[in-house]
Amino acid sequence: MKLNFRKSGSGQPLVILHGLFGSADNWFSIARELEKDFTLYLVDQRNHGDSPQDEEWNYSVMVEDLKELLNDEGLSEVFLMGHSMGGKTAMNFAIEYPDRVKKLIVADISPRYYPVHHQKILEGLNSIKLSEIHSRKDADDQLAQYISIPGIRQFLLKSLGRDRTGFYWKINLPVITENIEEVGKALDEDGKYEGPTLFLAGGNSDYIQQSDLQDILHHFPNYEVEFIDGAGHWLHAEKPAEVIEEVRKFLK
Structure with missing residues (x-):
């Protein structure tokens, strides 16, 4: 690759x-x-x-x-x-x-x-409905329900991209979620x-x-x-x- x-x-x-x-x-x-x-x-x-x-x-x-x-x-x-x-x-x-x-x-x-210890992060990231958010603040507000520390949310949301069609994940969230034990x-x-x-x-x-x-x-x-x-x-x-x-x- x-x-x-x-x-x-x-x-x-x-x-x-x-x-x-x-x-x-x-x-x-x-x-x-x-x-x-x-x-x-x-x-x-x-x-x-x-x-x-x-x-x-x-x-x-x-x-x-x-x-x-x-x-x-x-x-x-x-x-x-x-x-x-x-x-x-x-x-x-x-x-x-x-x-x-x-x-x-x-x-x-x-x-x-x-051992796997990212369950709450993955749960929070997967909870964000990309088609429904209109700003990074919307994403941050949704993520805050799972992760209370602003600095960690800021780090995670650096992987949130945006183009003319809307927001998208730069990380391969489904594959990472499925294979997190790796x-x-x-x-x-x-x-x-x-x-x-x-x-x-x-x-x-x-x-x-x-x-x-x-x-x-x-x-x-x-x-x-x-x-x-x-x-x-x-x-x-x-x-x-x-x-x-x-x-x-x-x-x-």
Whole structure:
């Protein structure tokens, strides 16, 4: 699949993958700083953003999507970074194609299995009747019945597009809803990437815990972990300066 991406900057290539319900847009503010040091590729994964939609959606095909992008761009080796679902894609890619990844950064996700915990979000998104809304406020009002935190609603509604015929989802909401268990799948037990790997964890997030470190060591023996104080799961949005500092320090 030919993924949509935004390329900017100069230097060694750094590919960044967003998380579930997100898009390349989530990283634009950080990109403005990192593109001073790297050639950045901000990628929309399949069924997200402006990339194509497809019935097949799992880490195996997302890994192959990324490989196709690297091949098309003539990139034999890259720095690779992914957040949440994108971190799982990045980990799987590094294990499958270790010679293509110079260094790996995983933002607030571990290799373990995560039970489904997006039911309320999916329920809220599926409740929005696109044919009946006339503004983003209408969509926000409907979503507020399921999700009380405005910042989360604002993030989710970035995937709500609009053209002359009306509103539409940029995410493939039916396929994501049907296959949501794919997102939490653990890495294969035998999977291993021995290159330099940085795990960035939100200090206020429970996605990476001390109990995960042994599992991380099993899959990524050359790893280090940095906890970003005061950050939750969306650490790149909550503490961008700290994330940029850690990325620069690790990649240089």
